[in-house]
Amino acid sequence: xxxxxxxEDDASLRENLVRMLKxxxxxxxxxxxxxxxxxxxLAACPDCILLDLSLPGAYGHEICRSxxxxxxxxxxxxxxxxxxxxxxxxxxxxxxxxxxxxxxxAALLARIDRALARSGSADPARGCLxxxxxxxxxxxxxxxxxxxSVELSxxxxxxxxxxxxxxxxxISRSELMDELWQTxxxxxxxxxxxxxxxxxxxxxxxxxPDDFITTRRGLGYVxx
Amino acid sequence: xxxxxxxxxxxxxxxxxxxxxxxxxxxxxxxxPAADDRADRPERAYSFGAxxxxxxxxxxxxVALIAVVAGIMAVTGSNASAIALVSLCEALFASATLAxxxxxxxxxxxxxxxxxxxxxxxxxxxxxxxxxxxxxxSIAYRALAVQGKAASDELAARSRDMKEYRNYIELWxxxxxxxxxxxxxxxxxxxxxxxxKVRGDLDxxxxxxxxxxxxxxxxxxxxxxxxxxxxxxxxxxxxxRQRSRALIGAGVSLEFAIDETLEVLTDAKWxxxxxxxxxxxxxxxxxxxxxxxxxxxxxxxKDGCIELAIGDDxxxxxxADVPRVFDRGFTGSRGRTHHKATGMGLHxxxxxxxxxxxxxxxxSEEGTGTTVALTFPIDRTRMDLAANLTTS
Numbered sequence: 001x002x003x004x005x006x007x008e009d010d011a012s013l014r015e016n017l018v019r020m021l022k023x024x025x026x027x028x029x030x031x032x033x034x035x036x037x038x039x040x041x042l043a044a045c046p047d048c049i050l051l052d053l054s055l056p057g058a059y060g061h062e063i064c065r066s067x068x069x070x071x072x073x074x075x076x077x078x079x080x081x082x083x084x085x086x087x088x089x090x091x092x093x094x095x096x097x098x099x100x101x102x103x104x105x106a107a108l109l110a111r112i113d114r115a116l117a118r119s120g121s122a123d124p125a126r127g128c129l130x131x132x133x134x135x136x137x138x139x140x141x142x143x144x145x146x147x148x149s150v151e152l153s154x155x156x157x158x159x160x161x162x163x164x165x166x167x168x169x170x171i172s173r174s175e176l177m178d179e180l181w182q183t184x185x186x187x188x189x190x191x192x193x194x195x196x197x198x199x200x201x202x203x204x205x206x207x208x209p210d211d212f213i214t215t216r217r218g219l220g221y222v223x224x
Numbered sequence: 225x226x227x228x229x230x231x232x233x234x235x236x237x238x239x240x241x242x243x244x245x246x247x248x249x250x251x252x253x254x255x256x257p258a259a260d261d262r263a264d265r266p267e268r269a270y271s272f273g274a275x276x277x278x279x280x281x282x283x284x285x286x287v288a289l290i291a292v293v294a295g296i297m298a299v300t301g302s303n304a305s306a307i308a309l310v311s312l313c314e315a316l317f318a319s320a321t322l323a324x325x326x327x328x329x330x331x332x333x334x335x336x337x338x339x340x341x342x343x344x345x346x347x348x349x350x351x352x353x354x355x356x357x358x359x360x361x362s363i364a365y366r367a368l369a370v371q372g373k374a375a376s377d378e379l380a381a382r383s384r385d386m387k388e389y390r391n392y393i394e395l396w397x398x399x400x401x402x403x404x405x406x407x408x409x410x411x412x413x414x415x416x417x418x419x420x421k422v423r424g425d426l427d428x429x430x431x432x433x434x435x436x437x438x439x440x441x442x443x444x445x446x447x448x449x450x451x452x453x454x455x456x457x458x459x460x461x462x463x464x465r466q467r468s469r470a471l472i473g474a475g476v477s478l479e480f481a482i483d484e485t486l487e488v489l490t491d492a493k494w495x496x497x498x499x500x501x502x503x504x505x506x507x508x509x510x511x512x513x514x515x516x517x518x519x520x521x522x523x524x525x526k527d528g529c530i531e532l533a534i535g536d537d538x539x540x541x542x543x544a545d546v547p548r549v550f551d552r553g554f555t556g557s558r559g560r561t562h563h564k565a566t567g568m569g570l571h572x573x574x575x576x577x578x579x580x581x582x583x584x585x586x587x588s589e590e591g592t593g594t595t596v597a598l599t600f601p602i603d604r605t606r607m608d609l610a611a612n613l614t615t616s
């Protein structure tokens with residue numbers, strides 16, 4: 001769990017961002033006054049700062065520069081401008097990453113995780129998933145059941161991770177495919193079936209009960 | 225593929241290479257104002273012969289005058305040598321008047337004539353030419369100056385309006401992106417078929433908003449380019465990732481046959497947009513498989529290029545519609561029945577390709593599929609490319 005400081009003027013986007021980040025286990029603080037954004041950000045001692053560039057009465061680049069002068073905290077710029085100027089400028093004033101709106105939530109989370117890992121403030125225990133005796137460490141890409149490790153391919157690991165992260169909800173086949181596509185594994189419907197079946201067999205051979213991953217016909221897969 | 229084929233008009237037509245199996249392009253595209261026209265138009269050049277012909281009335285009058293004077297002199301008993309001398313003097317005087325008039329106006333009219341061949345410069349005419357000394361020339365000159373200034377003012381006002389409009393669209397697009405981002409975050413932890421449908425709708429809004437931005441930018445395309453060396457396979461994969469939900473929703477399988485080492489000189493954002501329009505069309509019109517294939521053509525020659533062919537097994541385009549796929553606002557018979565077509569996607573793609581010096585070719589057979597081939601010239605330095613942008 002990391003402490004994130006958010007500088008974003010759009011109230012609706014801010015609320016949704018905070019809600020999503022909190023669900024993923026992050027602690028969120030929001031900027032109250034944009035004129036003092038840099039001071040507030042430094043006072044909050046966050047692990048990572050999410051900064052919008054276009055703010056009322058303040059310049060995102062200026063805030064970024066002021067924060068960088070006082071701290072080495074990772075800064076991720078979130079903006080709706082895809083201009084090269086803004087991107088280069090952000091990097092010049094000390095931003096670590098540049099994400100253009102609208103962004104995929106998963107992509108943003110991955111960038112936050114990467115920024116945290118680079119700055120060394122990532123919690124090593126964070127991200128370990130455990131369900132029904134099966135534990136998964138996404139950072140080390142290790143799966144084990146009752147102390148016995150299970151060998152999984154990259155796609156199988158990703159499928160298992162998504163299902164375990166959302167244990168209890170039905171994940172549709174297209175959602176799984178979408179997540180796989182985001183990692184450049186452009187699987188089609190048949191390949192996904194093969195991957196899921198192979199994942200089941202691997203888990204079964206380690207002794208995981210047959211019904212660990214349940215198929216809901218026409219809906220998708222679920223881990224209960 | 226033996227169907228119909230359409231090439232987008234490119235500034236360098238040598239870049240669009242048709243494969244030997246392809247039939248000749250149905251339509252070569254709008255032809256540029258042909259230089260040959262000049263041979264057909266009536267003689268306009270300000271030569272002495274032409275000048276004389278236009279002064280035929282004066283010459284005729286002089287001849288008549290000489291005849292009359294000679295007649296009078298003959299009747300009043302002047303001798304032949306006196307008549308000849310007076311006639312010669314009159315002829316010399318008339319010739320000198322004609323020659324003087326020609327020489328005095330020659331520079332102005334010859335320069336004026338040059339402008340007939342470059343209408344785009346006609347507005348600046350009065351600031352380049354000196355005012356002629358003759359009465360008619362001076363009036364014409366002033367009329368041209370006033371007209372040129374009016375045209376320039378009009379043009380400046382229009383381009384200011386357009387720039388403002390473009391700025392507004394850009395601002396609007398950026399503002400629209402914030403609520404889209406917000407809505408996507410709000411959906412991020414919800415699962416189920418209804419939510420997926422909403423996600424799909426959001427993607428469609430995003431894609432349309434993006435198209436509006438690219439349309440606004442296409443007017444000032446050369447300012448928006450940043451040409452870099454980019455990995456072709458990575459470009460194709462990124463375009464697929466970004467449109468994953470539309471493609472998965474349509475049940476499309478992807479096949480990649482792109483040489484991983486190939487690098488192309490192009491603008492990342494625009495190329496992503498162009499590939500994206502092709503992918504969205506494929507998904508919209510029944511494709512189940514989309515295959516990416518790269519080919520290096522004529523390597524080592526000045527026409528050398530890298531071709532990215534994006535082929536699908538969708539509904540295809542009726543032969544009658546193929547020649548018009550790049551036309552602005554053209555939706556075709558299938559597009560109209562789908563009610564989703566704007567007719568802007570491929571048009572913008574063709575405009576961008578023409579400006580960037582890339583080739584774009586569509587070949588299709590109804591019922592079999594469509595292949596869009598995008599060609600990137602190899603043998604081009606950045607400067608070469610930049611020169612192309614400023615002239616187009």
